[in-house]
Amino acid sequence: MEKNQDKGNRIFPPISQAAGGRTRCVLVVEDNPDMGEFMKKVLERFGYTYLGARNGIEGVAIAKREHPDLILMDLSMPTMDGYEATRLLKAHPQVASIPVLAVTGMARSIDHKRAIEAGCDGYISKPYSLHDLFALIEEFLPRT
Ligand code: MN
Numbered sequence: 001m002e003k004n005q006d007k008g009n010r011i012f013p014p015i016s017q018a019a020g021g022r023t024r025c026v027l028v029v030e031d032n033p034d035m036g037e038f039m040k041k042v043l044e045r046f047g048y049t050y051l052g053a054r055n056g057i058e059g060v061a062i063a064k065r066e067h068p069d070l071i072l073m074d075l076s077m078p079t080m081d082g083y084e085a086t087r088l089l090k091a092h093p094q095v096a097s098i099p100v101l102a103v104t105g106m107a108r109s110i111d112h113k114r115a116i117e118a119g120c121d122g123y124i125s126k127p128y129s130l131h132d133l134f135a136l137i138e139e140f141l142p143r144t
Helices: 007-011 033-045 056-066 082-090 109-118 130-140
Strands: 025-029 049-053 070-074 100-104 122-125
Touching: 025 033, 025 056, 033 049, 049 056, 056 070, 056 082, 070 082, 070 130, 082 100, 082 109, 100 109, 100 130, 109 122, 122 130
Parallel strands: 025 049, 025 070, 070 100, 100 122
Antiparallel strands: none
């Protein structure tokens, strides 16, 4: 494991198990490979199963196939952005109930409004702390 005890680990003991003991799965839709790797590392460290997609098209396809428990959605991506991908997901009965959290570098409230209008259930702006990210994830993850 990492040498450093990161802040998030102290704040969040391993709580990332649903009531049935099932490992919960988070799909990260993110075009920046470094950010994707980072998210994989922290999610797996906290006991979640990680799935990754590089753009909205891939994200929608993987969501339909794998039915993750929650989706972290970057908004600006090539090929298909997060707004469009979220609209498609929310129009699809099979996956519409999966919480979609927008992860955005845009802190302007107009962008948050657009994310919610596209169907995102919540949002977090970069830069964010791991504490805030996991608090938001836990808030939206189904309990059972
Ligand atoms: Mn991006």
